[in-house]
Amino acid sequence: MSREVDLDITGMTCASCSARIEKKLTRLDGVSAEVNLPLNSAHVIVESELSDADLTAAVEKAGYGATVKTTSASGPEIVDYDPRHLRPRFIGSLILAVPIVAISMVMSWHFPGWEWIVAILALPVVTWGAWPFHSAAFKAARGRSTTMDTLVSVGIIVASAYSYITLGRAVADGYGWQIPATYHVWFEAAAAITVFLLIGKLTEDRAKSRATAALKALLGLGARSANVLREGTGDTRAEVQVPIDELVVGDVFIVRPGEKIATDGEVIAGHSAIDEAMLTGESVPVEVDLGDAVTGATINTSGVLEVRATRVGSDTTLAAMADLVSRAQTGKPAVQRLADRISAVFVPIVFAISALTLLAWGLITGDWAMGLHAALTVLIIACPCALGLATPTALAVSSGRGSQLGILVSGPEALESTRSIDTVVLDKTGTLTTGVMTLLDTQLSDTDFAVLARLESQSEHPVARAIVEAADTRAESQPAKQANAGLGRTAASAGDDFENIPGGGLQATIDGAEVLAGRPDLLRERGIDVTYTSDSVPTGATIVALAIDSQFRGLTFVSDEIKTGAAEAIAELHSLGIDTVLLTGDNAQAAEVVAGTLAITEIRADVRPEGKIAVVNELQARGQAVAMVGDGINDAAALAGADLGIAMGSGTDAAMAASDITMVRSDPRQIPQAIRLSRKTLGLIKGNLFWAFAYNTAAVPIAAFGLLSPMIAGAAMAFSSVFVVLNSLRLLRFR
Numbered sequence: 001m002s003r004e005v006d007l008d009i010t011g012m013t014c015a016s017c018s019a020r021i022e023k024k025l026t027r028l029d030g031v032s033a034e035v036n037l038p039l040n041s042a043h044v045i046v047e048s049e050l051s052d053a054d055l056t057a058a059v060e061k062a063g064y065g066a067t068v069k070t071t072s073a074s075g076p077e078i079v080d081y082d083p084r085h086l087r088p089r090f091i092g093s094l095i096l097a098v099p100i101v102a103i104s105m106v107m108s109w110h111f112p113g114w115e116w117i118v119a120i121l122a123l124p125v126v127t128w129g130a131w132p133f134h135s136a137a138f139k140a141a142r143g144r145s146t147t148m149d150t151l152v153s154v155g156i157i158v159a160s161a162y163s164y165i166t167l168g169r170a171v172a173d174g175y176g177w178q179i180p181a182t183y184h185v186w187f188e189a190a191a192a193i194t195v196f197l198l199i200g201k202l203t204e205d206r207a208k209s210r211a212t213a214a215l216k217a218l219l220g221l222g223a224r225s226a227n228v229l230r231e232g233t234g235d236t237r238a239e240v241q242v243p244i245d246e247l248v249v250g251d252v253f254i255v256r257p258g259e260k261i262a263t264d265g266e267v268i269a270g271h272s273a274i275d276e277a278m279l280t281g282e283s284v285p286v287e288v289d290l291g292d293a294v295t296g297a298t299i300n301t302s303g304v305l306e307v308r309a310t311r312v313g314s315d316t317t318l319a320a321m322a323d324l325v326s327r328a329q330t331g332k333p334a335v336q337r338l339a340d341r342i343s344a345v346f347v348p349i350v351f352a353i354s355a356l357t358l359l360a361w362g363l364i365t366g367d368w369a370m371g372l373h374a375a376l377t378v379l380i381i382a383c384p385c386a387l388g389l390a391t392p393t394a395l396a397v398s399s400g401r402g403s404q405l406g407i408l409v410s411g412p413e414a415l416e417s418t419r420s421i422d423t424v425v426l427d428k429t430g431t432l433t434t435g436v437m438t439l440l441d442t443q444l445s446d447t448d449f450a451v452l453a454r455l456e457s458q459s460e461h462p463v464a465r466a467i468v469e470a471a472d473t474r475a476e477s478q479p480a481k482q483a484n485a486g487l488g489r490t491a492a493s494a495g496d497d498f499e500n501i502p503g504g505g506l507q508a509t510i511d512g513a514e515v516l517a518g519r520p521d522l523l524r525e526r527g528i529d530v531t532y533t534s535d536s537v538p539t540g541a542t543i544v545a546l547a548i549d550s551q552f553r554g555l556t557f558v559s560d561e562i563k564t565g566a567a568e569a570i571a572e573l574h575s576l577g578i579d580t581v582l583l584t585g586d587n588a589q590a591a592e593v594v595a596g597t598l599a600i601t602e603i604r605a606d607v608r609p610e611g612k613i614a615v616v617n618e619l620q621a622r623g624q625a626v627a628m629v630g631d632g633i634n635d636a637a638a639l640a641g642a643d644l645g646i647a648m649g650s651g652t653d654a655a656m657a658a659s660d661i662t663m664v665r666s667d668p669r670q671i672p673q674a675i676r677l678s679r680k681t682l683g684l685i686k687g688n689l690f691w692a693f694a695y696n697t698a699a700v701p702i703a704a705f706g707l708l709s710p711m712i713a714g715a716a717m718a719f720s721s722v723f724v725v726l727n728s729l730r731l732l733r734f735r
Contacts (some may be wrong), residue, residue: 005052009035013136013201016347017064020140024062025055036392041069043585063143086132086205087238090198092128096121097191099709103678113177115185119167122187125162130194132201146347152197159190159710164374184369186710188377193380193714194603200718203725220554221297226253226262228308247312255305263296264311272303275467321408321664350382350700357704367453370706377703381695381713386720390688393728401731406664407674414660415685417644420531420625424573424671425603425604425616425638427630428584428594429462431648432561432668435631437466440538443554444546449474452546452556455506455515458498463542464506466558502609505544513548519585520545520555521606528552540593558592563595569668570598576672579624583607583615583638612638629671646671677734684731688724695720 012018021042025033030048035041044055052068059066100121103109127134130153137153142145163185170179179185223244229237229252230356241255247253247263255261262276273285276298286299288294294307297318311320333531361371363687395412402409409415429435442449453471456464498508505518518524520530520543529549532555537543541557570580581602582595591605604615612630616638619626628635628642639659647659648666661678663670699716702708710714 002045002047005044005046005055006069007044007055007059008069009040009042009059011136011139012037012064013132014042014149016145017136017140017713020062020143020145020147021059021064024058027057028054031055032618037389039392039396042066061140061143062145076413086202087199088197089132090202093125093191093195093198096125096129096620097188097195100125100191103189104185114180115167115179115187116177118185118187119164121572122160122163122191125191125194125437126156129198130156133197134191137653146351148347150347151350151379151382152193155710156190156352157191157377158372158379159186159193159376160353163187163190186373189376189710189714190712196711196714196718203722221260223260223262223297226251227255228253230372237326245313247309249309251309251312253307255300256305257300257302257304259297259300261294261296261300261305261307263309264316265294265296265307265309267292267294267305268308269306270303272305273301275299275301288729299673312373321403346382346696350378351466353382353700353704354378360704361706364406373710374704374706376710377708377713378700378708380710381699381703381708381717386688386692386695386724389434389693389721390722391685392680393725396686396687397728397731398677398684402674402677403733405673405677406667407668407670407677408662408664409674409678410660414644416683417625417660418627418675419682421578421627421644421675423579423624423628424583424584424627425619425642426600426626426671427612427635428582428586428591429560430631430666431629432566432582432594432598433562434464435560437462437542437560437588439466439470439557440541440557440559442556443536444556445553448546448553449556451510451513451515451548452517452544453518455498455508456511458508459506460499463544463558467544467556470602504608514550516547516550517544519543519606520586523547523552526550534589537589540590543588561666562594565667565669569671570600572672573675574599574601575710576675578627578672578675581615581619583612585609609635610637616642627675631666646674649662677731680729680734684728688727691727692720692724 009021009523012021012035014037018037021036022033025031025035025042025044028048028050031044031046031050033042033044036043046055048556056066057066064272100118103118107560133152133156135147136147137151139700140150164182166185167179170183175183177499188580205266225241225243226247227239228242228247230240231237232548244262253262253265257272257273258732267288267290269290271287271297273288274288274294276295288305293310294305295318296311298317311317314323351569357378358368358371358375361374362368365371398415418515418719426432444452449471453468456462456467465576496509498506500506501518501522507514507516509515515621516528520532523530523545526547528547528550530547536555538557538559544558546553546556573580580592580599581604582600582601583604584591584594586605588603588605591603594600595603607615612628612635616626616628620643627644627646628638629646629648630636630639631648635647638646645659646661646663648663661674663674694715699708699713703713
């Protein structure tokens with residue numbers, strides 16, 4: 001049986017680090033792992049008897065720190081970037097590097113013995129200032145590996161050591177304090193490289209922190225404590241404040257006006273209005289009463305509520321949302337896996353190119369000093385860090401921005417799927433329509449309608465609820481007449497031998513009579529003659545036929561409204577070049593009304609639940625890449641079987657579990673928005689990778705031919721990483 005473990009990783013600085021850790025973990029028996037550089041984390045799937053300690057030991061053996069990530073009621077913990085250890089080094093190095101570079105570069109400032117002054121100023125820069133790079137390189141060497149820090153550290157050390165040795169040679173040659181111009185020193189290159197790299201790391205860390213800000217904000221939405229009712233003396237109950245992580249299912253807690261609801265639960269006393277803006281984006285509070293479900297982290301705006309906890313800890317809606325966002329940030333699309341394989345071997349290749357550059361210059365031109373200059377430039381400029389940042393930063397920003405918009409993407413595989421989608425299949429009820437049915441008309445007598453309501457009272461289907469509510473309203477408005485008809489409160493008058501016929505209807509024994517209700521086709525399949533004319537059916541109505549003891553009694557008509565924004569959603573899908581298909585178990589006439597109103601290009605009506613996956617498969621067999629949008633249990637198979645599954649937020653857990661993208665707000669306009677966000681993210685990832693590859697491909701030969709100085713190489717290398725991160729942050733402006 002497999003299990004999943006999340007690790008917090010410390011000490012990673014570049015793509016080579018994450019690739020090495022991933023390699024170490026996946027070498028363990030029955031382990032697969034994905035390491036995320038911006039999140040400083042690893043997601044590990046273990047299919048063996050290995051313990052958490054075995055996993056952390058493997059990471060530590062590679063030269064890095066690892067602890068098992070804790071999961072609270074609000075979801076996974078996120079490690080903040082702390083710039084405090086870099087900022088003093090940067091400020092100190094900058095103060096010293098300015099005179100070093102100025103004196104070295106301005107010929108008129110070359111006073112006698114200036115090299116010694118520069119050498120003294122450079123010493124703390126290349127040791128204390130560059131210590132984070134030296135330390136990381138040493139850890140990598142101890143773990144028998146090389147990283148970007150190895151390139152940087154070796155470059156700084158070689159440039160500095162060469163310069164100090166040159167000064168020593170000059171003294172040994174008898175020149176003393178005044179060094180001839182023929183003795184080249186590169187203190188300015190070593191100092192400038194250190195400063196540029198520190199600037200790059202500080203900017204990169206700040207940008208990566210912004211990339212994960214949305215997830216951290218989501219995690220911060222949850223309540224920190226709950227006022228739980230505990231049994232007191234006698235019949236009294238005492239109110240005790242407990243930390244949110246100590247809540248258990250069944251605990252009853254009090255929520256006062258202005259307070260956050262501690263966890264998912266059910267209202268057992270009180271009436272109030274709940275602000276669900278964090279969950280749905282809707283600014284209008286939702287009224288809740290006895291028996292209504294409430295979601296943790298939403299805000300109670302008016303009355304006092306007593307709530308019984310139904311989900312706690314990592315099972316809550318908020319934790320599930322945060323976990324989904326975190327998972328989306330951790331995964332890798334196929335194009336990034338190729339980049340990872342390249343970056344894993346990139347550093348040794350760069351060392352080889354650097355060595356060949358030195359030998360080529362020395363053996364061909366005889367200019368070993370220029371050869372060393374070019375070799376150092378190759379070491380500094382050829383950094384695979386941008387390759388490692390290209391995907392995770394874009395995913396972090398995208399998933400964070402998506403969570404702000406109410407769009408939760410399960411992972412990078414879903415992003416890749418959106419690229420090829422050319423057909424979207426949309427379930428009608430609950431997706432394009434409100435799913436809140438109302439009674440339009442009935443042909444039944446009061447007595448038969450009473451029987452129908454008693455049968456429908458055993459179902460939670462929107463059609464059933466509409467009929468039961470209409471019956472209850474009649475019972476309240478005409479109690480004497482309805483009582484004579486046998487129609488009281490329907491919930492208290494259910495039948496026996498109840499059976500729910502999937503996609504067809506309901507049947508039960510009521511007062512000794514066999515009662516069957518549902519689609520007209522269902523009754524016809526049972527040999528019951530159901531006849532009616534299309535003129536007798538209200539426009540767009542859903543039809544419910546009733547038979548008692550195999551005798552057709554008449555039709556009842558219900559309908560729901562098209563959701564606000566549905567027409568805009570369909571129009572935008574068409575503008576993206578995507579065909580639309582309306583899929584419904586309803587009759588063709590009702591489907592045609594909705595399709596006509598929304599300009600949907602294809603209709604599949606009278607489709608039973610088991611037939612939805614068949615429709616998806618049929619479209620796929622025609623060569624179409626299909627996205628399925630649904631919200632119910634009967635949509636789960638089609639959602640899972642489609643190339644891309646999109647679940648509406650008002651739907652069931654089964655639908656959301658089977659989907660690739662979840663729409664928290666249940667707004668149809670989010671369907672094209674999610675596709676646009678996914679496509680834009682994938683495009684940005686590819687753009688980042690192209691830049692990273694192009695930079696390294698172009699920079700190494702230029703450096704090898706001696707056309708760049710090490711100082712410029714350091715600036716270019718730092719800029720490449722910063723560019724990739726800042727480019728990803730453009731997704732924060734997505735609308």
